[in-house]
Amino acid sequence: MGRGQLAWLVAALIVTAWACALRPEEEDILLVAFPTPAALSPVATASASPTPVATPAPISSLEQVFAPLELGPVPHPQELRVLVATGDIIPARYVDVIIRRHGDDFLYPVEDVKEVTAAADVTVVNLEAPLIASCPYHDSGYVFCGRPGVVAALQAMGVDVATLENNHIGDYGPQGVAETVAHLQAAGIAWADRRTMAVKEVRGLTFGFLAFNGVGEYFDRRAIAQAIREADGQVDVLVVAFHWGAEYVRLPQPAPGIAPDDPQEIAHLAVDAGADLVLGNHPHWVQAVELYKGKLIVYAHGNFIFDQMWSLETRIGVIGRYTFYGPHLVKVEFLPYIIEDYARPRLLNGKDAEAVLVEMEAASRQLAALGASSGGSSGP
Numbered sequence: 001m002g003r004g005q006l007a008w009l010v011a012a013l014i015v016t017a018w019a020c021a022l023r024p025e026e027e028d029i030l031l032v033a034f035p036t037p038a039a040l041s042p043v044a045t046a047s048a049s050p051t052p053v054a055t056p057a058p059i060s061s062l063e064q065v066f067a068p069l070e071l072g073p074v075p076h077p078q079e080l081r082v083l084v085a086t087g088d089i090i091p092a093r094y095v096d097v098i099i100r101r102h103g104d105d106f107l108y109p110v111e112d113v114k115e116v117t118a119a120a121d122v123t124v125v126n127l128e129a130p131l132i133a134s135c136p137y138h139d140s141g142y143v144f145c146g147r148p149g150v151v152a153a154l155q156a157m158g159v160d161v162a163t164l165e166n167n168h169i170g171d172y173g174p175q176g177v178a179e180t181v182a183h184l185q186a187a188g189i190a191w192a193d194r195r196t197m198a199v200k201e202v203r204g205l206t207f208g209f210l211a212f213n214g215v216g217e218y219f220d221r222r223a224i225a226q227a228i229r230e231a232d233g234q235v236d237v238l239v240v241a242f243h244w245g246a247e248y249v250r251l252p253q254p255a256p257g258i259a260p261d262d263p264q265e266i267a268h269l270a271v272d273a274g275a276d277l278v279l280g281n282h283p284h285w286v287q288a289v290e291l292y293k294g295k296l297i298v299y300a301h302g303n304f305i306f307d308q309m310w311s312l313e314t315r316i317g318v319i320g321r322y323t324f325y326g327p328h329l330v331k332v333e334f335l336p337y338i339i340e341d342y343a344r345p346r347l348l349n350g351k352d353a354e355a356v357l358v359e360m361e362a363a364s365r366q367l368a369a370l371g372a373s374s375g376g377s378s379g380p
Contacts, residue, residue, distance in 0.1 A: 056330040059296060062368065065289060065332045066361040074325065081202045081324045083239070084120035087304035087317040088281045090168065091146030091153075092129040094307035097139050098343040099149075106149040109305045109343040110157050116319060116335065116347065118158030121202045124209060125154070125304070126241060126281045127162040130169055130176035131183050144168045145176065151187045161190045161198045163211035166243040166282065192241070194223070197231050205327065208235030212266075214244040215259045215282055219266050225273040232274030236327045240275040242266060243282045245299065248313065250363040251288055251370075252280070252299040264290070264367075267297045277322060277329060285313045286356065288363035290371075296322070296329055307342040315339040316356055319347075334360065 053073045059065060074080060091099075095109065102108045110117075117123050128144070135145035154162065162184055169177060184191050190198035192209040200207045208231050212224055232238050245263040246255035252263035259282070267278045271292050278297040280287070287300035302317025309315060315338050323331035336356035337345040348356065 056325045056328075058294060058328040058330055059332055060291070060294065062289075062291065062361065062364055065291070065296070065364075066334075066357060068331050068333055071323070071325075071331060078203055079205075079326050081121045081205060082119075083122045083124065083207065083237075083277075083322045083324065084117050085123075085241075085279050085298075085301065085320045085322070086117065086125050087286075087301035088128045088166070088284075088306060089125050089154075089304050090128045090144060090306040091131070091150040092135075092138070092144035092168075093141070094139055094309075095305055095343040096135070096146060097137070098307075098341060099147075100137070104149060106147075106152045107156055109345075110153045112344060112346045113319070113337065114153075114156045114158070118156070120158065120321065122160050122200050122207055123158045124161040124163065124239065124241070124279070125157070125159050126166060126211075126243065127154075127164060127180070128166045128168045128243075128281075130172045130180045132172055132176050132179050143171045145172055148183045151183050151189070154184075154189055155187055159189055160200050161192055161209045163209065163241040164191050164193045165211035165213040165241065167213060167215040194227065197227075197234070199235060205237065205324070206235040208238045209241065210238070211241040212243070214242065214261045214263075214266065219244075219261045221266075221269060224266070225269060228270055228273035228275055237276045237324060238274060239277045239279060240270045241279045241281070242270075244280055245283050245287075247283050248285055249283060249287070250285060250359075251367055252283075263299055264297075264371075267299070268292055271295045271297070276327065279320070284308060286316060286318055286360055288360070288367040290364065290367055296332065303339060304337075304345055305343060306339065309339070309342050317345065318356065318360070 053075050055075055056071050099106055099108060129146045131146050131148050131150055133148055135147045181191055192198040192211045194212050198209040210227055210231055212219060228240060245259050246253045254260055254262045263280060270278050276295060280299040281301055283300040284303055286302040290297040298320055301320055303314055304317050318334040318336050321333040322329055334357060336348045336353045338348055339345050
């Protein structure tokens with residue numbers, strides 16, 4: 001018999017003898033409270049070490065982008081904040097026709113996705129058409145407008161910020177832009193362009209948003225760098241949105257005479273100036289992503305609400321869900337969808353969703369390989 005067991009036996013005999021003199025109810029209390037031999041062992045009596053909780057590390061590779069791990073417990077859960085971004089919203093042409101056919105149901109286009117976007121702490125979209133009360137019925141053409149009722153759809157989606165830099169927001173002139181801004185402000189939706197930074201505070205962390213257009217015009221590199229540098233010192237996380245590049249291609253590239261600047265060059269300029277996250281749109285296809293100096297660049301999310309039903313590529317897009325821990329991007333998720341009925345995105349799952357992500361990752365690795373072969377500094 002070991003020394004520990006002998007000590008326990010002696011103690012038990014003493015207490016049992018003492019308990020015989022007690023009333024029954026007191027004896028019960030003693031017996032219930034008496035520790036077992038295991039409880040007296042040195043291992044059991046040692047204080048249990050708390051499970052270590054690690055601070056999530058910033059995203060640093062394409063593997064982490066396309067195969068994100070669950071974050072698990074974090075030291076300060078309130079420091080996690082989720083930003084959601086979508087592809088282009090163009091509530092014009094056949095999108096508006098479909099809304100009219102459904103009895104002016106402006107929520108019809110967003111019914112299948114609004115819960116996902118509204119669940120984020122911050123939701124940002126690119127609004128690529130003015131919202132004007134005089135918007136006429138139009139089922140064709142390239143002069144776009146939507147009606148003010150579209151604001152209800154944005155509210156249902158939980159949109160916090162609408163960027164207004166693209167090649168169609170001015171289709172009805174400065175008056176159309178001014179009316180659009182008025183409708184957004186009345187709905188409590190902030191807006192951003194090349195001169196106006198939108199700011200959204202989430203539990204003490206400030207997100208800033210700037211936007212620039214390079215379709216139908218050249219980017220002003222000096223002005224972009226200056227605006228980003230000035231904004232960077234005013235917010236914790238600076239998100240910069242661009243409208244750029246050639247249409248209907250997987251890799252970012254210029255379109256001479258239409259979108260003349262190289263999106264990759266402009267994106268790198270933005271990061272060098274202080275951008276923490278770069279979000280692109282316009283090409284109508286989902287494009288590659290890139291890690292540059294530790295910052296994520298998403299070159300195109302694809303169409304989101306638009307009527308280009310004539311090809312699978314123009315109907316496919318991704319919702320970007322970007323999770324920050326403090327000011328650091330620690331998780332990236334892309335949620336693929338397909339546009340149905342000329343206006344309505346529906347989330348994909350299973351093999352359909354996987355196919356979109358596989359193609360997106362392949363394009364991203366191709367872009368990284370091109371950067372490496374040219375001596376660039378793209379991420380792995």
